[in-house]
Amino acid sequence: MTHTRLTDTICAIATPLGVGGLGVVRLSGPNALGISSKIFSSQRHGATSSALEQAASHTVHHGWMIDPSSGEPVDEVLLTLMRTPHSYTREDTVEISGHGGPVVLARLLELCLSAGARLAEPGEFTKRAFLNGRLDLTQAEAVMALIHAESETAHRLALRQLRGEVAGSIRTIRDALIELLAQAEAGLDFVEQGLVEPPSDQWCGRLDAIQQQLAALIDSARVGELLREGIHTVIAGRPNVGKSSLFNRLLRKDRAIVTPFPGTTRDLLEEMLVINNFPLRLIDTAGIRTTPDPIEQEGMQRARRSIDDADLVLLVLDGSQPLQSDDRLLIDQMMTNKTIIIFNKLDVCEPVDYSTLAARRPQVPIVNISAVNGTGCDQLKEQISRLLIERTGGMSERAVITTSRHQQALTAAAEQLVRARQAAADGLSGECIASDLNEAIKQLGGIIGVEGAFTEELLDNIFNQFCIGK
């Protein structure tokens, strides 16, 4: 997709190939109405008349699609007409809703092509929506994310991006930089006129404030990744404490083997689980202890690696027994802000008094549960969700970056700002600052697709990932 020819009228099948109740062929471009009128016939408008071209925007017309070369009907359809600029692409658009069979749709598409339309390239409808100013690039990318969303969270984040949340945050930062650039350039005139430049600490202060906003946005990419890919949550502990029982309890199914024999779980088991809208990749691991068994040793190594990579660790202890040396070792290693300590087997013992442990690290949540009868599991879920809310900053009021393209451009912009900040601190001239600012502004402009800040290659990269018909 190298040429952008908005003068063409494009068409494509917009519904998935296969058999369905309905199938839609979509036309967009200056001649969408003219082309449709050549191949559409209705009782009201008469056989293939140009009356359709006079019809009002946002009207639906019932009739038949006719092959003009033979006069033969191809399908009975409803034709929806949207006039520029009130359509997805902002161009004249016609959607032909026919019967959803592969042959019918192929014939309808052929009719449009032979009447003068060109087959659309992948994502070309959305590309036109972007080029005609209806969507910015982040919104166009959100359309694709929405179509491909496989979880509720991915769907929610895509919708927020589609509504312009990401673009809005980036615009705010970019506008602040543009204002600063204007002053840096005014400073240049200053120097030319032999006047003194504004003091450098003023520059530093303002650059720091902008850098902070940028850093928050970059941080949100980590949150975005967590939410898209699932929070890596590892159930760890010594053998036989009830890790697999908890795994099964949280998943509400008998996924892992549970036996009274220590060393039952040998390999990692992974399942998806949603707690309070947070997607978790829940992992059951082999119990950690000293053992001569090479299979168990390999399992423990895998468990350790998984714990190191984890975003969240559920450290399970057996509340019905005194703590053992293996437990103490694990507690010492895992008293971090990504751990929740769980005393299990509450059904056969009194709740464990964990005040000494809690006093050592008050920020580590501790709960008593029974994996067998479910007591305390609601509190555990609450603790998990509280920890994740803390970790993700609630993600309710801040924009969340979910695209690596955005993340890269933001990081590049941040690097430019570090340089600008250094130049300002060193008392260098406005010229040095201005060139760094300019580069940062360009990077941010590329994210939303501001004129002059994107290349045809970038557009190709984005829109080629779309399906045809979108």
Ligand SMILES: Nc1nc2c(ncn2[C@@H]2O[C@H](COP(=O)(O)OP(=O)(O)OP(=O)(O)O)[C@@H](O)[C@H]2O)c(=O)[nH]1
């Ligand atoms: N009474 C009681 N027994 C439990 C509870 N949770 C687990 N058990 C028992 O403890 C034993 C070990 O449970 P598992 O879930 O296999 O323990 P694990 O930590 O996965 O053990 P490994 O895979 O060997 O590391 C089984 O006999 C379970 O029935 C609980 O909450 N209460």
Ligand SMILES: [Mg+2]
């Ligand atoms: Mg197990």
